[in-house]
Amino acid sequence: MQKEQILKQYFGYTAFRAGQEELMDNVLRGRDVLGIMPTGAGKSLCFQVPALIFDGITLVISPLISLMKDQVQSLVANGIAAAFINSMLTYNQTIKAIENAKNGKYKIIYVAPERLDTPEFLEFAQNADISMLTVDEAHCVSQWGQNFRPSYLKINGFIEKLSRRPVISAFTATATSEVKQDIIEILKLNDPFIMATGFNRENLYFEVQKPVDKYKAVMNYLENNANKSGIIYCSTRKTVEEVCDHLIQDHYSATRYHAGLSENERTKNQDDFLYDRKPIMVATNAFGMGIDKSNVSFVIHYNMPKNLENYYQEAGRAGRDGTPADCILLYGGQDVITNQFLIDITDDKNDLDPETLEQVKEKDRERLKQMTYYCHSFDCLREYILKYFGDRTANFCGNCSNCNTNFEDIDITEDAQKILSCIVRMGERYGIKIIIDTLRGSKAEKVVKLGLDKIKTYGIMSGIKEKRIREIINHLVLNEYLMLTNSEFPIAKLTSKSRNVLLNGEKLTMKIVKEEAREAKPIKQKAVVNSDLLNKLKELRFKLAQEQKVPAFVIFSDATLTDMCCKMPRNDDEFLEISGVGKMKLERYGKAFLEIINNFDSDEILQPVSSTYSLNEICSFIKESIQLSEEMIPISRFTDKINALLLQRCDKKISAKKLAEYLTLQGYLEIETTDGKNAKIATAKGEEIGITTILKERHDGESYKQNFYNITAQELLIDNIESIMEAL
Missing domain, CATH: 1.10.150.80 (HRDC domain)
Known part of the structure; x- marks a missing residue:
C-alpha cells in the first residue's frame, strides 16, 4: 500500500503537511532522519505511516507515558495494531505484551527508555524483525537540552546490541543548533536527512500581560472564553494548589497536577482533563509533555517559564488541531527570582560532574535571560520566538499582543545617557534593582551603606517612576547597549555600543503603548458554524x-x-x-x-460570514493604508502587511504563493529547475521593476533562491491588488 493510501485509509487525511513526505520518503529508502517540527505539525505520522509500509516492527522510544497511552489508543481506534511497554504495566502485563510482540501481533510498539535494558525486552528485540527505531522527544538525549534524560543515553547501546541495525528516525519540537548536533552524534545517526519545517504555528495567538493581580487576569480571560478547555501552568506546587482551589471556589470545573500528588491522583486528574470531565488543568511543567489532547483552546502561563524552549513547547499544547488558540503569559518580577532559585538548586542533573553541572546552569541562566527579554519586548512576539530558534520571519504577524497594540516612539536618549553614566560611576558592579534605586535617590539602607548616595548620578531620575526606568533598561539590554552577566545575581555592564550613546550622541527611541491602545484580539475563524x-x-x-x-x-x-x-x-x-x-x-x-x-x-446552518465591503472598497482601503518599505523585503513580509489590513475588512487572506503566481503570469518571475527542484526567480522584466533574486543558504548547508522586492515592486503589486484579489 502506498503512503498516500495509508494516510487516507487509516488517518483520514488527503494531503501531507510540510516536511512529512520528505521525511517519510527518506526513511523508506533506508536513510536515518532527524525531523525538527513544532508541536502539532504532525511528527507522529512521519514514523507511523512508514511503520505500516515496512515488513517488520517499528519501536518508538519515548519518555512520555501519557503520550504512549494516547497514541496507542488513537492507533488502535484507527485500526492499527499497536502497544506500549512502560511502568504503567505490571510485570505479567509486560511479559504478555512481549509475548504478543513475538507472535507478530503489533506493527508499532512504544517503549520507555528505562525498559530497553531489561532482560525480557532485550531478548525479544535481539530476535525480532525491527525495521525502524524511532526516538521521540530526541532533544532529551542532550545535556544542553531543556529536558535532558540520562536514560536516553542508553539508546545507542541498545541499538548496538541488536542483530541488525534498523533505520533510525529521531524527532523533536525544539532544538538549537547545539542540541541538534548532540542528537546526531549521541544517537550516531548515519548521514541523516535533516528536515526542520520551521517553528511557526500560525493558529496560535501570543500575548504577554503584566497584571497587578494575576488571578484576576485569569478570571477575566475565562469569563470571556466560556466552555473552553485549557491549561494554566504555574511554577510551583503551592501556586498550583492556590489557583486550582480559587477556580473551584469560583465554580469552574478544574483539576490539578504536580509531582507532589500520588501517582493515582495524578492519573485520575489527567484522565479527567483528557476525557473533558474537568476542562481546566492547573499544573506545573510536570504535566503535559506528550499530551495529545487536540481541543486545548488556551494555555495560560501564570508564571514565566525558565526558558523559551519550555515555553514554546508548553504553549504549543494549545491548538493542536489547527484551530485558533491563545497563549497568554502573565509576567511578574518575582518569576525571574523563582526561576533563578530553581536553576541554582536543581539536582535532576546530579549524574554530571561539578564542572559540567555549572556549565549547564550557566546555559540555563542565559536561557532565562532570553525568556525575560521576551516578556519585555515591544516587537512582534512571534518573530522573537522564531528568531530564537533560527527561523527567519516577518516582524509583523498580526496575531500577537504587540502587533495588535498601538505604540508610539519616544526619544529616550537623555534617559539612556543618565542610566549608562550611573552604571559607569557605580563601577559596573551592581544589578538592575540597586541601579534603579540609586537613579531615583532611594534612602534604602543598602544604597547608603555602599556610599551610592554620594555619587554624582544619585537621584538624577528621581521624578521618573521605577517601572519606566526598568522599561528603558530592558530596552537597552534587548538592543545590546547593556549586558547582564550570567551569574547568580546578574550585574549590568556596558557594551561596545554604549559609547555611541554616551559620547557620540547616538539618538535612541523606544516604543510605548499609547493611551488609547487597540484591544489585542486573536484571529477569528473564517467560517461560523451552527x-x-x-x-x-x-x-x-x-x-x-x-x-x-x-x-x-x-x-x-x-x-x-x-x-x-x-x-x-x-x-x-x-x-x-x-x-x-x-x-x-x-x-x-x-x-x-x-x-x-x-x-x-x-x-x-450558517454560512461563512461574508464581507460587508465590496472588493473595490477593500482594495481602496489597502491602497490608502498600506505602508510600503523603503528596504528590500521578501514576499512573505509584504503579504503580512496586506493580510493585517484584510483582517479589518473581510475574511480573505492573500498568500505569498498567489502573489508569485500573479507575477509569473505577468512575466516578472519565471520557473527555474535545478537538480529536480523548481524555484521562481526574477526575469529581466522583473529586475527592471525592482525584484532581485538572491542565493541564500539554509542552516543545513543547502542553498536556495529567494526573491526580494524594492519599493517600486511593492507599488506595482498594490496598484494591481484588485486583479490579484479577484483570483482569491
Missing part, C-alpha cells in the same frame, strides 16, 4: 468516548467536527471527505454522526 449542530456532534462524541473509555479526541478532534458542520456530509462517500475521517472511523462512527447531520435542519 453551534447547536456542533454541540450535538460533541455530545455524541462524548457518549461514544465514555462507552469506549477513551478520550473524546480519539473519536474525532474538534477540527473534524467543525469540518462536518461546514461540509454537511449526507452519505458515506461525503463523510470520507471530512478531514480526519478514514475508512476505520467511517465504519465505526459514520452511521451515528451522519444520522445527526441528516436529521438536522439544513436551513439553520
